[in-house]
Amino acid sequence: MGLRIREARAGNSLSQELLADRVGVDRKTISRVENGLISPKYDLIVDLAYALNVRVEWLVEDPGRPPHGSAS
Template sequence: MPSASPPPDWVLARRRAVGDRIRAVRLNANLTQEAVALAAGVDRPSVVRIEQGQQSPTLDTLIRLADAIGVPLADLVR
């Protein structure tokens, strides 16, 4: 089975942009990474990696993060 090739640079840039939006919305809501992780049912290191663009969250995780922060999903991914 061939190994997956890394995503192209433009995908990584968009992933970082989504992470930046998640961080900005979280900070605007005055929430810590720990509080969001707990409310979303994920671990804090995952929130850190998502915000830094190092991890691609699943759609389910994005929905949970949006709910934990109290914003529509579209606010995180536009």
């Protein structure tokens, strides 16, 4: 998820500090999420998706995992 957040943040030309201000957390929190050091709570994921103008599902989707319900 961290890489997706970083990708969307860069695509929106936002610094970590500006994104942090928009979602009401410290810049270090954004850095830790982007680097996979912490997993954000659902409320923060929703706030991030809104601030980044992306769908929650896109943020949490694991591109290496088959879609739910598909046979492996």
